[in-house]
Amino acid sequence: MSTEWLAEHLDDPNVVVAESDEDVLLYDTGHIPGAVKMDWHADLNDPVARDYVDGEGFAEMMSARGITPDTTIVFYGDNFNWWAAYALWVCSLFGHEDLRLLDGGRQKWVAEGRPMTTDAHGREPSHYPVLPRDDESIRAFKEDVLAHIGAKGRLVDVRSPGEYSGELTHMPDYPQEGALRGGHVPGAQNVPWKTAANDDGTFRDADELAEIYREGLGLADDEETIAYCRIGERSSHTWFVLRHLLGMENVRNYDGSWVEWGNAVRVPIERPDQPIRPPLD
Amino acid sequence: MPAELDEIVDLFAASPKGMRLELLLDYANRLPPLPDELASDRDRLEQVHECQTPFFVAAETNGDGVVLHFDAPPEAPTTRGYASVLAAGLSGAPAEEILAVPNDFYVSMGLGELISPLRLRGMGAILGTIKRLVVEDIEAAGDG
Numbered sequence: 150m151s152t153e154w155l156a157e158h159l160d161d162p163n164v165v166v167a168e169s170d171e172d173v174l175l176y177d178t179g180h181i182p183g184a185v186k187m188d189w190h191a192d193l194n195d196p197v198a199r200d201y202v203d204g205e206g207f208a209e210m211m212s213a214r215g216i217t218p219d220t221t222i223v224f225y226g227d228n229f230n231w232w233a234a235y236a237l238w239v240c241s242l243f244g245h246e247d248l249r250l251l252d253g254g255r256q257k258w259v260a261e262g263r264p265m266t267t268d269a270h271g272r273e274p275s276h277y278p279v280l281p282r283d284d285e286s287i288r289a290f291k292e293d294v295l296a297h298i299g300a301k302g303r304l305v306d307v308r309s310p311g312e313y314s315g316e317l318t319h320m321p322d323y324p325q326e327g328a329l330r331g332g333h334v335p336g337a338q339n340v341p342w343k344t345a346a347n348d349d350g351t352f353r354d355a356d357e358l359a360e361i362y363r364e365g366l367g368l369a370d371d372e373e374t375i376a377y378c379r380i381g382e383r384s385s386h387t388w389f390v391l392r393h394l395l396g397m398e399n400v401r402n403y404d405g406s407w408v409e410w411g412n413a414v415r416v417p418i419e420r421p422d423q424p425i426r427p428p429l430d
Numbered sequence: 431m432p433a434e435l436d437e438i439v440d441l442f443a444a445s446p447k448g449m450r451l452e453l454l455l456d457y458a459n460r461l462p463p464l465p466d467e468l469a470s471d472r473d474r475l476e477q478v479h480e481c482q483t484p485f486f487v488a489a490e491t492n493g494d495g496v497v498l499h500f501d502a503p504p505e506a507p508t509t510r511g512y513a514s515v516l517a518a519g520l521s522g523a524p525a526e527e528i529l530a531v532p533n534d535f536y537v538s539m540g541l542g543e544l545i546s547p548l549r550l551r552g553m554g555a556i557l558g559t560i561k562r563l564v565v566e567d568i569e570a571a572g573d574g
Contacts, residue, residue, distance in 0.1 A: 171482065173545050174455050174507035190546040227505065 215272030225251035304337035328411025435519030457514035480555030
């Protein structure tokens with residue numbers, strides 16, 4: 150959705166704007182009028198296990214924001230919409246129908262001098278139903294990735310080139326989110342997430358995206374594809390591009406990503422100029 | 431641990447969960463801007479590379495106490511909040527008291543449920559940089 154579209158729909162009672170940021174306080178310093186906050190850590194993750202909230206937790210979270218299953222949710226956030234894409238992906242696990250991303254995110258909205266406020270959203274709570282979470286269609290676990298390697302499925306590693314080669318075991322500037330081993334899942338192709346974005350935070354147009362992912366990588370609609378990064382947020386950005394902007398039906402996000410794979414015992418790892426260890430069967 | 435920092439930790443811990451982020455935002459809004467002499471002489475600032483946003487700190491010993499200054503952009507309010515807590519809790523404290531602050535002092539503030547553990551460690555990284563600068567200052571003074 151463009152910033153123009155959203156500006157015209159801010160008063161639409163069926164549209165809820167949701168902000169998801171890297172910085173947990175950013176929403177509170179000012180947000181789009183009427184927007185609710187959806188924090189990836191406090192609202193979407195399970196408080197104990199490394200997993201997402203369950204159906205009850207999701208229903209409670211959505212109800213507190215006055216959202217119903219027929220609400221159109223427009224996500225936006227900082228950092229090129231990483232967490233906004235992540236929140237959209239998590240909501241997709243529960244089958245919420247109408248989910249959109251604000252093209253350009255918080256960055257573009259602010260750059261255009263559009264209104265921001267610290268006022269509360271003032272939405273009345275709703276009764277969102279308890280829905281089952283579907284962990285199969287768009288989510289991949291470590292075991293799925295292992296099977297996927299065996300089947301020679303497509304894998305897209307969206308991290309930086311240094312992380313992909315194994316030279317870095319963390320993302321530049323995020324040294325505290327490391328892994329014990331560097332490299333990538335065998336067979337994965339490296340297309341850093343930012344390849345899909347323009348400098349103003351918007352997505353590249355459909356032709357450019359098709360050239361990068363269809364022609365460049367050889368991804369096709371009928372093939373199973375898995376995207377991963379470090380903890381699943383940058384790959385949510387690429388997942389959105391492949392699934393929603395290019396319309397590929399069979400794309401999953403491996404949210405365990407490198408923080409799981411690079412710390413797991415005896416999973417195969419590939420590094421440039423070295424044989425895959427341990428060798429694949 | 432300096433009494434001021436102790437009081438801030440207690441204040442956070444005693445606040446209801448829902449108020450703790452608001453309190454951190456209050457601190458973020460109160461972070462003093464860089465004084466002109468530092469803003470025009472940025473070589474005196476040290477970047478904290480563990481932080482995801484450009485974040486700088488200066489720790490200079492002045493008489494009996496250590497003077498702290500911070501610089502973080504407005505779009506990084508959480509980092510500004512951490513800096514402001516440390517500015518209010520440590521500025522002016524003697525070097526040995528700063529060096530004695532436990533590296534995990536922030537754990538008892540009760541922010542763990544609200545901020546992911548990995549992000550929360552930024553607070554420790556800032557304290558670590560301050561301590562390193564204080565030690566370097568002491569060593570430089572010894573050499574002189």
